[in-house]
Amino acid sequence: MSVQIIRSAAVIGAGYMGGGIAQSLAASGMKVTLADVSPEATQRSLERLLGEARDFEAQGLLTPGSYDRIMTNLRSAPSIEEAVRDVDFIEEAVFEREDVKKEVLGRISAAARPDAIIGTNTSTIPVHVLAPFVTGQERFLTVHFSNPAPFIPGVELVSGTETTKAVVETVKEMLGRVNRQSAEVADRPTFVLNRLQYVLFKEANTIVEEGIATPEDVDTIVRSTFGFRLPFFGPFAIADMAGLDVYVNGFVTAENAFGPRLSCPDTVRRLVAEGKHGVKNGAGYYGQYSKEEAEALVAYRNKAYAKMAEVLRELGPSPLEAKKNAKSRG
Ligand SMILES: NC(=O)c1ccc[n+]([C@@H]2O[C@H](COP(=O)([O-])OP(=O)(O)OC[C@H]3O[C@@H](n4cnc5c(N)ncnc54)[C@H](O)[C@@H]3O)[C@@H](O)[C@H]2O)c1
Numbered sequence: 001m002s003v004q005i006i007r008s009a010a011v012i013g014a015g016y017m018g019g020g021i022a023q024s025l026a027a028s029g030m031k032v033t034l035a036d037v038s039p040e041a042t043q044r045s046l047e048r049l050l051g052e053a054r055d056f057e058a059q060g061l062l063t064p065g066s067y068d069r070i071m072t073n074l075r076s077a078p079s080i081e082e083a084v085r086d087v088d089f090i091e092e093a094v095f096e097r098e099d100v101k102k103e104v105l106g107r108i109s110a111a112a113r114p115d116a117i118i119g120t121n122t123s124t125i126p127v128h129v130l131a132p133f134v135t136g137q138e139r140f141l142t143v144h145f146s147n148p149a150p151f152i153p154g155v156e157l158v159s160g161t162e163t164t165k166a167v168v169e170t171v172k173e174m175l176g177r178v179n180r181q182s183a184e185v186a187d188r189p190t191f192v193l194n195r196l197q198y199v200l201f202k203e204a205n206t207i208v209e210e211g212i213a214t215p216e217d218v219d220t221i222v223r224s225t226f227g228f229r230l231p232f233f234g235p236f237a238i239a240d241m242a243g244l245d246v247y248v249n250g251f252v253t254a255e256n257a258f259g260p261r262l263s264c265p266d267t268v269r270r271l272v273a274e275g276k277h278g279v280k281n282g283a284g285y286y287g288q289y290s291k292e293e294a295e296a297l298v299a300y301r302n303k304a305y306a307k308m309a310e311v312l313r314e315l316g317p318s319p320l321e322a323k324k325n326a327k328s329r330g
Helices: 016-027 039-058 066-073 080-084 098-111 127-133 165-177 193-209 215-224 235-242 244-258 266-273 291-315 319-329
Strands: 008-012 031-035 074-076 089-092 117-120 140-145 154-159 181-185
Touching: 008 016, 008 080, 016 031, 016 039, 016 066, 016 074, 016 089, 016 140, 031 039, 031 080, 039 066, 039 074, 066 074, 080 098, 089 098, 098 117, 098 127, 117 165, 127 140, 140 165, 154 165, 165 181, 193 215, 215 319, 235 244, 235 291, 244 266
Parallel strands: 008 031, 008 089, 031 074, 089 117, 117 140, 154 181
Antiparallel strands: 140 154
């Protein structure tokens, strides 16, 4: 397996996501060409992206020099074929419609170099549905950036049955240079990010529909309690720190109230049965915790949450807080 170094890219579909992805790649020093539905549409997007990048840097949201690098590295192309002709990596970011992606991925793979890697930014469509539209399926995978693409660090990677390990490693290497964290997930509709988000959003709606809390109060609870932890720790790390035995007991109440859909997961039961209660007794989802590791984790957690509170105080309330307050005043 040999990891290649991606130095040039094309982004096809210069809308909201494609534009942000192109900015990020260009800011990191890669040569990037853009193409949208027509030369005029692409040119308009390029001008919007340059203006945005200048404003982002002026506001301190991008590191000094980012705007100059984006100016130097980002170009519009007159067609998809021209954009992809001689680049190492192509990211497709057109509408989330199979028919549109089929046409665009077909054109991309016909015009690209045979060794060019092709990624799609689809949020929900499985690779096995899109891969047949690509010539050379071994070089195709999902490279799913999140919104807003210039600022969200995580990227989901989804391989098809044909995607080679070298292609995945090459894309990971590139994402590292673009300061992104990537995680590989299996090829199932909605992947991990949207599956979890949809479950949370659906349950939040049910809570509102049952009259338990208003949308504003649900949002306050989410962002100020468990959501406050999420920039630092995912659900498994949080469970290890909370105590897996605590979860087993909590799920009894949840299952009694809401039935089997909220029964205790088998894995939690098994870990607790094996005497693994998380950080507090030295073993959990993350394996063994030595005394030193447990202390370091708790110290990091406390510092992270205190810093988070500081950042939020410094930023001030989001503009939605004023709307919430106005609504509650009637
Ligand atoms: N918006 C989000 O929050 C988000 C987050 C993650 C992933 N995505 C995914 O990213 C992709 C793009 O979404 P978006 O929000 O940027 O949409 P968007 O509507 O802002 O942009 C899509 C762009 O594709 C262009 N386009 C459409 N057909 C084309 C064609 N045949 N040839 C060339 N360009 C064409 C459009 O003109 C438009 O500029 C979708 O697959 C979407 O699911 C979106």
